[in-house]
Amino acid sequence: MTETIRVLIAKPGLDGHDRGAKVVxxxxxxxxMEVIYTxxxxxxxxxxxxxxxxxxxxxxxxxxSGAHMALVPRIMEELQLRGLADxxxxxxxxxxxxxxxxxxxxxxxxxxxxxxxxQSIISxxxxxxxxxxx
Amino acid sequence: MTSAxxxxxxxxxxxxxxxxxxxxxxxxxxxxxYPRAGQAHVIGFTGSTGAGKSTLVGEVARELxxxxxxxxxxxxxxxxxxxxxALLGDRLRMRDLADDPGTFIRSMASRGHPGGIxxxxxxxITVLDxxxxxxxxxxxxxxxxxxxxxxRVAHTVVLVEAPGMGDDVQAxxxxxxxxxxxxxxxxxxxxxxxxxxxxxxxxxxxxRFTERERVSDATPAVDSVAAExxxxxxxxxxxxxxxxxxxxxxxxxxxxxxxxxxxxDSLRTGQIKADVEAWLDDELRALAHARLGEARLAExxxxxxxxxxxxAAAAQALVRDLVVILNSATRxxxxxxxxxxxxN
Numbered sequence: 001m002t003e004t005i006r007v008l009i010a011k012p013g014l015d016g017h018d019r020g021a022k023v024v025x026x027x028x029x030x031x032x033m034e035v036i037y038t039x040x041x042x043x044x045x046x047x048x049x050x051x052x053x054x055x056x057x058x059x060x061x062x063x064x065s066g067a068h069m070a071l072v073p074r075i076m077e078e079l080q081l082r083g084l085a086d087x088x089x090x091x092x093x094x095x096x097x098x099x100x101x102x103x104x105x106x107x108x109x110x111x112x113x114x115x116x117x118x119q120s121i122i123s124x125x126x127x128x129x130x131x132x133x134x
Numbered sequence: 135m136t137s138a139x140x141x142x143x144x145x146x147x148x149x150x151x152x153x154x155x156x157x158x159x160x161x162x163x164x165x166x167x168y169p170r171a172g173q174a175h176v177i178g179f180t181g182s183t184g185a186g187k188s189t190l191v192g193e194v195a196r197e198l199x200x201x202x203x204x205x206x207x208x209x210x211x212x213x214x215x216x217x218x219x220a221l222l223g224d225r226l227r228m229r230d231l232a233d234d235p236g237t238f239i240r241s242m243a244s245r246g247h248p249g250g251i252x253x254x255x256x257x258x259i260t261v262l263d264x265x266x267x268x269x270x271x272x273x274x275x276x277x278x279x280x281x282x283x284x285x286r287v288a289h290t291v292v293l294v295e296a297p298g299m300g301d302d303v304q305a306x307x308x309x310x311x312x313x314x315x316x317x318x319x320x321x322x323x324x325x326x327x328x329x330x331x332x333x334x335x336x337x338x339x340x341x342r343f344t345e346r347e348r349v350s351d352a353t354p355a356v357d358s359v360a361a362e363x364x365x366x367x368x369x370x371x372x373x374x375x376x377x378x379x380x381x382x383x384x385x386x387x388x389x390x391x392x393x394x395x396x397x398x399d400s401l402r403t404g405q406i407k408a409d410v411e412a413w414l415d416d417e418l419r420a421l422a423h424a425r426l427g428e429a430r431l432a433e434x435x436x437x438x439x440x441x442x443x444x445x446a447a448a449a450q451a452l453v454r455d456l457v458v459i460l461n462s463a464t465r466x467x468x469x470x471x472x473x474x475x476x477x478n
Contacts, residue, residue: 003155004155004218028219029219029220030214031217033219035221035222036222038225039225042232043233046232052144052147054225054239054240055147055151
């Protein structure tokens with residue numbers, strides 16, 4: 001019986017810079033995970049629906065546009081609407097330190113800034129999945 | 135399982151995970167759901183990487199949705215043989231459908247099954263079928279055996295070709311045209327599309343298409359009515375949104391053809407036969423390992439290494455031993471031989 005970790009990597013909003021997301025996606029693949037990469041311009045509903053249909057273990061959002069405080073609450077709401085409130089969500093991109101507390105209050109369980117080692121994200125995901133009763 | 139039957143999408147998604155992972159709960163659900171399967175029209179899309187399969191599948195789905203049909207898309211991407219991970223990027227090409235309530239998209243990794251249609255994929259399709267999804271689009275990895283394997287699950291096989299791969303059409307070279315029910319030259323907006331179309335049409339004229347041996351020989355032959363499916367060769371362009379309606383028409387017509395000629399039933403019989411045989415292989419191998427024990431197997435392999443016999447002879451000897459063990463276990467006067475402990 002296999003238990004491969006499935007991760008959703010999405011770029012919500014109008015942000016077009018996807019190199020970081022792709023680097024992370026490939027790193028996770030190389031770490032043995034199955035990465036559902038949804039690409040650019042995902043609406044909050046699209047992100048949540050993908051997370052639901054693909055029954056992922058964790059959601060990773062890449063936001064470099066500065067719109068995280070507008071997007072994250074809506075994404076968390078869409079996840080909640082679908083009964084996915086317990087799904088671990090992590091954020092990557094350009095996130096000012098001052099916003100981290102607010103994001104965590106919204107339910108984001110980790111924030112990874114530029115220059116993060118892929119290994120940190122990999123470890124975070126493995127821990128998050130292990131501890132999730134799911 | 136009952137929630138999934140009632141239309142709960144999260145329950146469906148979770149059930150698919152259990153089934154994909156070979157979880158005992160998944161097995162139970164699958165056994166319970168199986169009798170309901172067999173109604174869905176499964177359309178398989180195959181063809182080389184770069185032919186634009188994902189985008190085309192997305193377009194076909196949009197067209198079907200426009201005609202009011204609920205559907206599911208199962209998109210398979212290759213698992214990396216090195217890491218065991220995978221990048222599942224087919225949703226990328228299906229943005230418009232991502233939050234459409236009438237479409238369910240599931241991305242799967244081939245998980246060590248290079249042909250791309252592992253049991254997991256077949257089981258996922260069965261579950262969606264059993265849950266009442268009327269049309270299931272299956273997109274496979276583009277390489278080699280996958281193109282033949284898709285015929286294992288699909289009623290209608292669509293071979294997607296892309297222009298610009300030289301004068302030779304990839305599928306023609308590999309002799310894979312025979313499995314296609316519909317051939318599509320995608321990216322028809324490209325100038326090279328003309329040549330590709332020509333190459334395929336002339337191959338057709340040389341009679342490469344008229345016999346299709348995908349139907350199992352397990353059923354009596356269909357009566358030799360002139361009803362024969364002539365494989366249409368279509369052009370599509372996702373960019374220009376052309377040809378997709380014709381493709382959908384052809385796929386639906388193919389379904390009609392299968393149903394009206396009872397080939398629908400023979401296809402299903404063939405698929406079931408193949409599935410039962412595959413399970414039989416697994417069960418027998420598990421039985422052999424359990425009753426013979428790893429030590430005896432290792433001994434047999436050592437014999438081959440020492441050049442005492444070849445693998446075939448080794449296997450035959452093992453089977454003889456197995457038969458002895460099984461026979462002695464059923465004879466009451468002979469001392470019962472304890473089955474060797476084997477983890478399940």
